[in-house]
Amino acid sequence: MQTGHMRVLSENIANANSTAKTPGGDPYGRKIAIFNPILPDSDENPVGRVARDTAEFRSVYDPSNAVADSKGIVKLPNIDMTVESSKLQEMIRSYELNLNASSSIDKVNQATLDLLR
Template sequence: MPDTSALKVASDVLAYGRQIQGGRIRAISENIANADSVPTSPSGTPYARKIAVFQPVDPDSPRDPVGRIARDSSDFRRRYDPSNAAADRQGYVRLPNVNVAVESADLQTVIRNYELNLSASASIDSVAQATLNLLG
């Protein structure tokens, strides 16, 4: 019987990669959804951009990826809108520190990585099936 442990490890690593990309997709989607949200009062805090952060996964000791959501500490955007209830004394409203163009570009990259991961998984499945066919 051939040793298929390398295929199993590769398959596990790709599964971890899909979990990570899924976490990144969720964070980016939330950022885009809240890009134009406004606090309800001048003292309210705007939505802070979220960043999915993951620790490296060691293929020799498989476990689920350990991730967390970090808040972007960059400055909030400001828009002059003195009629807004959330405007400060100078008439500025603090807005989320989310740049939709950057988030959209990040999302395209993450989706491309996810698709490549699926393609690699399909290749591993094909190799495994071909190995079984040779043995059978």
């Protein structure tokens, strides 16, 4: 259920320090997973679509860089590694909690069956 969200976060982390392909061009833009509400037992992917973050790109002065503009400014992606990492950790913890809850439900169901025998 979280695979789409994990894919978006992984792409953002992988491209956090990438630059544009052409001088003065725009680098990779941060992606955001937009979730759709779904029913609990649905097979649908909750990530309805992926949107681009409209925040400003980071910029650094590096006139020696091949993709620097005429003023020596290089645009970097609008990705904050702290935010992306914390979202990934949050997603991992959520997954672990879901596994633990599922295991607990299985144990309760088994105990109920044992009592009924």
